[in-house]
Amino acid sequence: DAKTTQPPSMDCAEGRAANLPCNHSTISGNEYVYWYRQIHSQGPQYIIHGLKNNETNEMASLIITEDRKSSTLILPHATLRDTAVYYCIVRAPYNTDKLIFGTGTRLQVFP
Amino acid sequence: EAQVTQNPRYLITVTGKKLTVTCSQNMNHEYMSWYRQDPGLGLRQIYYSMNVEVTDKGDVPEGYKVSRKEKRNFPLILESPSPNQTSLYFCASSFLQGSTIYFGEGSWLTVV
Numbered sequence: 358d359a360k361t362t363q364p365p366s367m368d369c370a371e372g373r374a375a376n377l378p379c380n381h382s383t384i385s386g387n388e389y390v391y392w393y394r395q396i397h398s399q400g401p402q403y404i405i406h407g408l409k410n411n412e413t414n415e416m417a418s419l420i421i422t423e424d425r426k427s428s429t430l431i432l433p434h435a436t437l438r439d440t441a442v443y444y445c446i447v448r449a450p451y452n453t454d455k456l457i458f459g460t461g462t463r464l465q466v467f468p
Numbered sequence: 469e470a471q472v473t474q475n476p477r478y479l480i481t482v483t484g485k486k487l488t489v490t491c492s493q494n495m496n497h498e499y500m501s502w503y504r505q506d507p508g509l510g511l512r513q514i515y516y517s518m519n520v521e522v523t524d525k526g527d528v529p530e531g532y533k534v535s536r537k538e539k540r541n542f543p544l545i546l547e548s549p550s551p552n553q554t555s556l557y558f559c560a561s562s563f564l565q566g567s568t569i570y571f572g573e574g575s576w577l578t579v580v
Contacts, residue, residue, distance in 0.1 A: 391569065398556055400472075400571035401511070444510070448569075456501065456560070456569070458511045 361445045361459030368465050369439075375432040377462050379445030382426045389448045390421060392430045394441040395461075401444065404430065435466045470495050472572035474559050480578045481549055489544045489575050491559035497570075499562045500542035501526070502534065504555040505574075511558065517542055549579040 362380045369375040381390060389408050393401040405412055405419045407428075412419045418431040432439055442461045472493045481487050493500065501516040503526075513526030517536040531553055533545040542561075546553060556576055562569040 393569075393571075398505075398574060398576075400558055400573045401560075403568050403570070406568070456503075456513055456516075461510055 361447055363445055363459045363462045366463045369435045371466055371468050372434055375435040375464055377430040377443050380427045381447050384425055384447055390428050391446040391448060393444045396441045437466050440466045472559055472561050472570050474572040474575045478576045482580055483550055484548050487546050489557060491542045492540050493561040497561040497563055501560045502544045503558045506555050551579045554579050
């Protein structure tokens, strides 16, 4: 099963872009990369996911390297409400469906 | 509104007293899963289900049982709870591979 590694913590100034990296060097060709965040002990909130191409939605952008061994979640204009733990998740192939959570990055957005 | 509903949200129970945490989703999802979250350990998958009557172990299945008799429900059963099962539990559901995964709001369980 693919594993992910993330830095334990990061800081970001309010209004600036937050770039959160994730390594998934053992990812296989049909596994997706998901990003979730968790504010306090609430249920994890979906942010974005992708397979090979870069993706963008109203919350964030996801940049996946060409070899797919790493990715970066970009919050373009971080706000105080973006302070949370961000999880990079690799979704295992069909029929052995497992969500493997990374260690998570605690993002602190400061004024 | 699309949602995953867990009950109870908070529970204190005693060692050995069987309990069930229910999970229900209203999105007709095939996949459902249970996770536990402990300080410093992140979220770990307990069991998952690909569809009705299809379940499989996750990473930490010991001490838990699940069933999937209906598509919308995926209860987590603790036959004989122990203090080391004190944790925050999350239920999740989704359609096929590549789709958004929805999480419930969590169930705080304390076993004394």
